[in-house]
Amino acid sequence: MVSEITEQYLKIIYNLTEDGGAAKTTDIANALGVTPASVTQMIQKLAKQGYVSHEPYHGSALRARGKRIAKKIARKHRLLERFLSDMVGIETEAGHDQACRMEHGLSTEAEEALCKMMNHPSTCPHGKRIPKCERAVSCEECANVALKLSEIEEGRTATVSHLVSMNKEELCRILAMGFVPGVRVAIEKRLPLGGPIIVNIKGTRIAIARAMGDVLRMVEDT
Template sequence: MNLMKHLSENIEEYLETIYRLSDSRKPVTTTDISREMKIAPASVTQMLKKLDSNGYVKYSPYRGAVLTDRGYRIARRITRKHRLLERFLHDVLGIKRERIHRQACEMEHSLSDDAERALCHLLNMPGECPDEKPIPACEFKFQTCEECIEMKDADIEEIGCRDENLKSLTEMDENQSGRVSFIRGDYRVVRRLMDMGITIGAPLTMIKRAPLSGPIEVEIRGSRVALGRDIADNVFIETEG
């Protein structure tokens, strides 16, 4: 099974690039995309119009492109595969960091969802790539990684995928609310969060998102809790808007 097998590698690269360049899903300019992908601006504009007509982005001349929910989901999936592959190439195969990005780019498009899941298990559910960029959550219908491991022999066709797009706590906007939907990590991570009152299904509101590596402050069950980015990246929310 491969949830993106119908898409061309070129489309996936564009969506992944927009995802990587965007901040809270704000528009990404044609110039930025052109510079990042090393493609002529006119060609980028032509592709953005195509992506807009196919429902992957909303494109406005002079403003740029923003991912739709459909495009955002695809971009997160391919970004997840890319960053998992970077971890594998660096941690398991010992390939030098300056070479792993290009190699992962070549491999991400052909990595099946079965292989992605097995790779995640092999790497012990990593939260970030070697460059310390967060790895998006998987799309499978699990509430914790422990559930996924317990059902490691289950066919992912039967497991199915979530209907909603999830955001990690570090991706949420201030004053945005939602419910905890997925927690990444082993039982120790889950236990640590439970001790803070952060459990699956609990309503949560983002209070303050400090810049860079600062803490995340949320309100949950009537109390305010401060979380380090290392753990906030592993709490995923089904947002309300």
């Protein structure tokens, strides 16, 4: 188990070296709000553990072992930022601070669910790229886990993950009905002969044509 402080350092170095080069000790100190002396001490420790390589007067760079951990933490951090900004509406800077604290406690499972729920965002609110997860499946395959409304059986509940529509009017119509990302939908009945599907959103029953419903991508509740 890697300590939180190690994760924090590795992430900062990852941030600083993302575009290549090495991370200067002063920059790391600034980013973490600590003194350069304590950074130097920590870097030496991390180098000893094989996470980073350090060249005096040049800076620190991640080694494969450190990079793996750093990438994962950066991914969690940026996903959380996206979540706090998009889904919760927290201001970007406040979101950043909170994400810094939350990222260490976030399980891999939660991280995957978060990514799926937000439909695989590629960048964080600051515009930085969100590293891909380590799983063997591609994002497209992973996205296909989301089902169309008509693929869900009667009696199940599912959460809208995202909407796929080329037609803005149709999209707005369906959004206005309350089919927004994150909303829980109970599939009550599927009417025969390609008829509509009757769903329930928070006590409101809606009959929705199949083709219209297939604009919705849902993740079935387990």
